[in-house]
Amino acid sequence: DADVTQTPRNRITKTGKRIMLECSQTKGHDRMYWYRQDPGLGLRLIYYSFDVKDINKGEISDGYSVSRQAQAKFSLSLESAIPNQTALYFCATRTEMNTEAFFGQGTRLTVV
Amino acid sequence: SQELEQSPQSLIVQEGKNLTINCTSSKTLYGLYWYKQKYGEGLIFLMMLQKGGEEKSHEKITAKLDEKKQQSSLHITASQPSHAGIYLCGADRATNKLIFGTGTLLAVQP
Numbered sequence: 126d127a128d129v130t131q132t133p134r135n136r137i138t139k140t141g142k143r144i145m146l147e148c149s150q151t152k153g154h155d156r157m158y159w160y161r162q163d164p165g166l167g168l169r170l171i172y173y174s175f176d177v178k179d180i181n182k183g184e185i186s187d188g189y190s191v192s193r194q195a196q197a198k199f200s201l202s203l204e205s206a207i208p209n210q211t212a213l214y215f216c217a218t219r220t221e222m223n224t225e226a227f228f229g230q231g232t233r234l235t236v237v
Numbered sequence: 238s239q240e241l242e243q244s245p246q247s248l249i250v251q252e253g254k255n256l257t258i259n260c261t262s263s264k265t266l267y268g269l270y271w272y273k274q275k276y277g278e279g280l281i282f283l284m285m286l287q288k289g290g291e292e293k294s295h296e297k298i299t300a301k302l303d304e305k306k307q308q309s310s311l312h313i314t315a316s317q318p319s320h321a322g323i324y325l326c327g328a329d330r331a332t333n334k335l336i337f338g339t340g341t342l343l344a345v346q347p
Contacts, residue, residue, distance in 0.1 A: 158335060165246065167239065167325055168337035175333065183334065184239075213277065222329050223268040223287060228280040 128152045131216050131229035138206050138236055146201045146232050148216030156219050157199040158226065159183075159191060161212040168215065174199055206236040240264055241328055241338035249344045255314050258341045260326030262307040269309045270327040271300050272337075280325065283311075313343075321345045 129150045138144050148157065155176050160168040160183075170183030172191040180191055188210060192200045203210055213233050219226040244259045260269070271283040284293045289304025297314045313320055326338040 156333075160337065165339070167241075167243070167340035168327075169239070170334060170336055173334060181332075181334075184336065215279070217280075217335070219335070222333050222335075223285075225270070225282045225285060226327070226335055227282075228272075230279045231277070233277070 127230065129216060129218055129227050129229040131214075131232050133232060134230065135233045136235070138234070140207055140236055142206050144203045144206055144234070146214055146216075146234070148199045148201070148229055149197050150216075150218045150227075151197065152218055152227060153196070154218040154220050154227075155196065156221065157193070158217040159189075159199065159201045160215045160217065161185070161210075162215060162231075163212050171201065171214075203234075203236075206234075208236045210234065211236050239339055240330075240336055241326055243324075243326060243338040243341045245341060246339065247342040247344075249346060250316050251346050252317060253315055255312065256316055256343070257313075258311045258324050258343070260309045260311070260338050262328055264307070264330065266302070266304060266307050266309075266328055267331065268329040269300075269302050270335075271298075271309070271311055272325045272327060274323040274325060274340075276322065316343075316345045318345045318347055 158173045159171040174193045177193045190202045216229040217226040269286045272280040286302035292301045299312045324341045
C-alpha cells in the first residue's frame with residue numbers, strides 16, 4: 126500500500142458543485158501539503174498544515190478550503206468548483222523542514 | 238511570477254548528450270530539493286542540498302547549490318530515454334512553507 130494515498134484518482138464534476146479531495150498518510154508525519162499542477166506552471170502551494178490545530182494558506186488558497194481531521198488525514202475542498210480549477214492536485218507529507226517530502230499519486234480533477 | 242523560476246521551460250536532447258537545468262530563487266534559500274515526475278504521475282525525490290557550494294550526485298545526475306546566486310543547477314551526463322520527464326526544484330521558506338518551481342520538461346530522443 127502507498128504511504129500517501131489520494132482519493133479519488135480522477136474526478137469530473139460540474140461547475141458550481143462542491144467537491145472534496147482526500148489525502149491520508151501512514152508515515153506518521155506532522156506536516157501535510159496540498160498543491161495543484163497546471164501545464165507549464167510547476168506546482169503551486171494551496172494550503173499546508175503542521176498539525177491538526179495548524180492550518181496555513183499557501184500561494185493560491187482562494188476558492189479552496191481544507192480540513193485536518195487527524196494527523197493522518199488532510200482534505201481539500203472546492204466549495205463551488207469552477208473550470209479554471211481543472212488541474213492535477215497533489216498531497217505531500219514530511220516530518221519537518223529540511224527533509225524530503227513524500228507525494229501521493231495525484232488527483233486529476235476536471236470541472237466542466 | 239513564482240518565487241522559483243526554472244530554465245529552460247522545456248528541453249529536447251539526443252540520447253547521450255549532456256544537459257543542465259537551472260533553478261533560481263527570488264528569496265533566500267534554506268533548503269533546495271530536486272524531484273522528477275513522469276508525465277501525470279507522482280513526484281520522485283532525487284536529492285536535497287542545504288549548504289552553499291554543496292554538490293550531490295546520484296547515478297548520472299549531479300546537483301549543485303550556489304547560495305550567493307540563490308541558484309541551483311541539475312546536470313545530467315550522457316542522457317538516456319529513462320531521464321525523460323518533468324524536473325521540479327523545491328525550496329523551504331522561513332515560514333516552513335515548501336514551494337516548487339515552474340518545472341522543466343525534458344524529452345530524450347533515441
